[in-house]
Amino acid sequence: MAARSAEILETAAQLRGEIGDDLHDRLTEAIYADAEEVAGHAVSRSGQPRRVHLDQLLDRVLTSRVWGFPAMILMMMVVFWLTIAGANVPSAMLAGFLQGTVYEALHAVARAAGAPWWLGGFLIDGVYLATAWVISVMLPPMAIFFPLFTLLENFGYLPRVAFNLDRLFKRAGAHGKQSLTMMMGYGCNAAGVVSTRIIDSPRERLIAIITNNFSICNGRWPTLILIGTIFIGATAPPALASFIAASSVVAVAVLGVIFTLLVSAFLSRTWLKGEASSFSLELPPYRPPQIWQTLYTSVIDRTLIVLKRAVIMAAPAGAVVWLISNIHLGGSSIAEQAVHLLQPLGVLLGLNGVILLAYIVAIPANEIVIPTILMLTLNVAKSGLASTGVMLELEDTAQVHHVLTGMGGWTLLTGMNLMLFSLLHNPCSTTILTIWQETRSLKWTTIATLLPVALGVVVCFLTATVARLLGII
Amino acid sequence: MTLSQLEVGQIAKVIKVRSENAERRRMLDIGILPGTVIETVMRSPLGDPVAYRVRDAVVALRREQAELIEVQSVAQETQMEMKR
Amino acid sequence: MSAQVETVDAKPCSACSSCNTSQLTRLGIKAGGWDYVVALMGNPNTGKSTIFNSLTGLRQHVGNWPGKTVTRAEGAFSYNNNKYKLVDLPGTYSLLSTSVDEEIARDFVLFGQPDVTIVVADAARLERNLGLAMQVLEITDRVVVALNLIDEARGNGVTVDERALTRDLGVPVVPMAARRGEGVAELLSAVDNVAQGAYPTRPRRMKYRDAQLEAAIVTLAAQLESAFAGLPNARWVALRLLEGDESIVRAVHEGTLGEIRQPNTFVNLTKLEAR
Numbered sequence: 001m002a003a004r005s006a007e008i009l010e011t012a013a014q015l016r017g018e019i020g021d022d023l024h025d026r027l028t029e030a031i032y033a034d035a036e037e038v039a040g041h042a043v044s045r046s047g048q049p050r051r052v053h054l055d056q057l058l059d060r061v062l063t064s065r066v067w068g069f070p071a072m073i074l075m076m077m078v079v080f081w082l083t084i085a086g087a088n089v090p091s092a093m094l095a096g097f098l099q100g101t102v103y104e105a106l107h108a109v110a111r112a113a114g115a116p117w118w119l120g121g122f123l124i125d126g127v128y129l130a131t132a133w134v135i136s137v138m139l140p141p142m143a144i145f146f147p148l149f150t151l152l153e154n155f156g157y158l159p160r161v162a163f164n165l166d167r168l169f170k171r172a173g174a175h176g177k178q179s180l181t182m183m184m185g186y187g188c189n190a191a192g193v194v195s196t197r198i199i200d201s202p203r204e205r206l207i208a209i210i211t212n213n214f215s216i217c218n219g220r221w222p223t224l225i226l227i228g229t230i231f232i233g234a235t236a237p238p239a240l241a242s243f244i245a246a247s248s249v250v251a252v253a254v255l256g257v258i259f260t261l262l263v264s265a266f267l268s269r270t271w272l273k274g275e276a277s278s279f280s281l282e283l284p285p286y287r288p289p290q291i292w293q294t295l296y297t298s299v300i301d302r303t304l305i306v307l308k309r310a311v312i313m314a315a316p317a318g319a320v321v322w323l324i325s326n327i328h329l330g331g332s333s334i335a336e337q338a339v340h341l342l343q344p345l346g347v348l349l350g351l352n353g354v355i356l357l358a359y360i361v362a363i364p365a366n367e368i369v370i371p372t373i374l375m376l377t378l379n380v381a382k383s384g385l386a387s388t389g390v391m392l393e394l395e396d397t398a399q400v401h402h403v404l405t406g407m408g409g410w411t412l413l414t415g416m417n418l419m420l421f422s423l424l425h426n427p428c429s430t431t432i433l434t435i436w437q438e439t440r441s442l443k444w445t446t447i448a449t450l451l452p453v454a455l456g457v458v459v460c461f462l463t464a465t466v467a468r469l470l471g472i473i
Numbered sequence: 474m475t476l477s478q479l480e481v482g483q484i485a486k487v488i489k490v491r492s493e494n495a496e497r498r499r500m501l502d503i504g505i506l507p508g509t510v511i512e513t514v515m516r517s518p519l520g521d522p523v524a525y526r527v528r529d530a531v532v533a534l535r536r537e538q539a540e541l542i543e544v545q546s547v548a549q550e551t552q553m554e555m556k557r
Numbered sequence: 558m559s560a561q562v563e564t565v566d567a568k569p570c571s572a573c574s575s576c577n578t579s580q581l582t583r584l585g586i587k588a589g590g591w592d593y594v595v596a597l598m599g600n601p602n603t604g605k606s607t608i609f610n611s612l613t614g615l616r617q618h619v620g621n622w623p624g625k626t627v628t629r630a631e632g633a634f635s636y637n638n639n640k641y642k643l644v645d646l647p648g649t650y651s652l653l654s655t656s657v658d659e660e661i662a663r664d665f666v667l668f669g670q671p672d673v674t675i676v677v678a679d680a681a682r683l684e685r686n687l688g689l690a691m692q693v694l695e696i697t698d699r700v701v702v703a704l705n706l707i708d709e710a711r712g713n714g715v716t717v718d719e720r721a722l723t724r725d726l727g728v729p730v731v732p733m734a735a736r737r738g739e740g741v742a743e744l745l746s747a748v749d750n751v752a753q754g755a756y757p758t759r760p761r762r763m764k765y766r767d768a769q770l771e772a773a774i775v776t777l778a779a780q781l782e783s784a785f786a787g788l789p790n791a792r793w794v795a796l797r798l799l800e801g802d803e804s805i806v807r808a809v810h811e812g813t814l815g816e817i818r819q820p821n822t823f824v825n826l827t828k829l830e831a832r
Contacts, residue, residue: 042719
């Protein structure tokens with residue numbers, strides 16, 4: 001048997017040599033010749049292909065020199081607006097329910113059961129509250145964004161976007177489909193990382209994975225919107241305030257795209273140098289998307305993913321937040337001591353100790369950054385507005401402004417740098433885990449985690465230093 | 474001439490595929506072989522890539538790839554015939 | 558789903574009780590054992606997922622192919638008192654190249670030996686889609702071609718004579734517009750027939766007009782058939798050997814090629830998972 005196997009392999013090698021390099025060519029030609037013959041017997045064409053005209057008309061607009069980009073930007077704005085506006089009410093309702101009703105109920109049960117304050121605090125104020133926060137903030141936007149994205153994909157528009165943007169990505173040494181994975185990242189970076197599977201070449205996939213963090217995921221939008229409104233919008237006359245605030249958020253998003261391209265260019269010229277892979281993009285005909293099916297799969301998928309993530313990642317984060325705030329060593333809580341320790345570095349970066357601590361504990365979930373910041377600021381200032389270690393939200397943005405500037409000592413620089421740091425910091429733990437699962441490489445997961453935060457530190461340091469030198473702050 | 478020189482709306486026949494290795498396989502997979510009819514459908518707003526119709530499907534190729542495909546333009550009347 | 562099928566123009570077969578989609582029960586992945594395994598493949602953008610969803614009803618198990626970051630979806634359904642496991646293979650243009658997607662697809666059909674392989678083709682782009690179908694026909698006899706998107710083809714003024722196709726390919730060709738529910742009943746019936754051996758397929762085997770290539774394949778195939786008696790697709794294996802396909806070279810070397818005979822899916826599938 002073994003002898004025959006060896007003989008076969010030898011014959012194969014010999015024949016292969018005889019046929020030469022164009023084996024694949026000849027094979028493919030033979031297959032197509034056959035296919036043409038069979039198709040020729042079966043296919044008949046008649047009449048005017050009216051659908052082709054409609055397709056061409058749409059393409060003429062959506063990929064034209066004049067209308068292509070505006071159409072894309074418009075589409076993006078519509079998607080973002082629908083997500084933000086559509087998520088407002090459900091998020092508020094969920095928050096009212098989970099962080100209000102259920103929260104109170106849990107405390108009532110704890111009191112009735114005679115549970116010690118620290119157990120109630122740890123489990124309810126720490127673990128439960130963080131989980132509830134992530135769910136109420138993240139679930140509604142994701143349940144809107146991803147169906148919209150999938151609808152666009154099924155409709156056939158997304159390949160056109162890759163078609164329009166490819167040149168930029170080519171110049172950056174990346175694959176045109178990275179534009180799609182980048183967009184997916186605006187919903188959730190972990191999903192964006194998984195979506196890089198559409199890129200075949202491992203080198204280009206890695207570039208797409210590492211830069212995906214510069215897409216601002218749903219969890220970071222509330223932070224940007226809030227800070228943009230309070231600090232940036234507030235500097236403008238009231239009539240223009242919301243417009244300026246919105247523009248600042250858009251500016252940060254655009255900066256994210258710029259960073260994506262710059263870092264891709266950097267990576268493809270240094271650590272991930274290599275040949276551009278074979279690019280080809282099929283542009284399927286526009287097809288009416290199956291709305292109900294998409295909604296159903298997307299919503300169910302997304303809901304389950306967010307819930308799972310909230311429980312696995314946010315819960316421990318909540319526990320940590322509560323613990324560091326309530327465990328006292330030598331007169332003050334760990335949190336207070338950490339804030340003081342981090343303050344010098346914070347100031348150097350135009351931020352402060354509270355912000356840095358909040359980001360460290362919020363590695364699992366971006367959604368709890370602002371609540372943690374508020375809580376820590378109030379705790380450190382010994383304000384009665386917040387109980388120790390309990391994350392909170394303040395209804396009134398004016399009140400938030402007062403707390404941050406009055407008690408926290410925030411300035412315009414702090415606000416601006418927070419927005420920048422929000423863009424340029426390490427991926428959330430779910431994303432880090434996903435990167436590991438997709439790459440199976442400790443080295444690249446580490447780079448993907450540290451590169452953005454290193455950039456964040458550098459950029460914040462530069463803006464802070466420049467602002468101080470110019471005497472603006 | 475090469476495919477990259479084919480104007481929008483024009484039809485040509487592939488004469489030779491100069492691409493190599495993985496690139497070549499890709500072209501063959503899509504159906505770009507000597508003798509295949511190919512039409513330029515549209516250009517991207519930034520000029521590159523360009524979409525071509527091959528065997529009833531529309532595929533976008535970058536300039537570097539199109540430059541490796543030798544084609545021969547098809548006569549005017551034949552083009553009209555093909556479009557109908 | 559059945560409601561949609563009933564509004565389609567009455568065809569003789571929809572009156573027949575064994576061809577009724579209401580017999581289709583979607584089992585998700587809770588099906589214990591299964592009777593038959595069906596593989597689903599096709600070019601990208603052919604509406605393959607729509608067909609997958611029609612059959613499994615969105616209750617799918619989505620994971621990865623072992624050891625690879627390629628999505629794998631599987632589900633199950635029962636039809637005509639038989640339980641079917643449906644495995645969605647990655648969409649590919651052909652089975653000849655070295656990309657991971659193609660490797661997974663062809664290895665599954667060759668080594669996993671599904672009872673039926675459905676090849677989804679876009680009716681408006683038949684010439685390009687047929688290549689894949691023809692390659693699959695080299696690997697297995699038990700194929701059903703799902704000619705999807707015929708509504709789109711109609712809109713483009715393209716008509717496909719499925720009888721001519723069936724005649725030429727030697728396997729059932731089912732015209733479908735899966736997103737409208739058209740053709741699902743017929744697809745199920747065809748799959749069931751082929752699985753049970755009730756439809757004797759006579760698949761078209763490619764004869765390479767290129768004399769040197771044809772001769773090489775004939776030689777190798779003969780050697781393979783004598784070394785591994787009962788090998789049903791010696792020509793395909795010969796072709797892969799000529800191209801230097803690592804899985805096949807390994808299978809020849811280790812002698813595991815001898816295990817490919819008639820579909821014995823349970824055994825083959827577990828072996829495939831263990832690879």
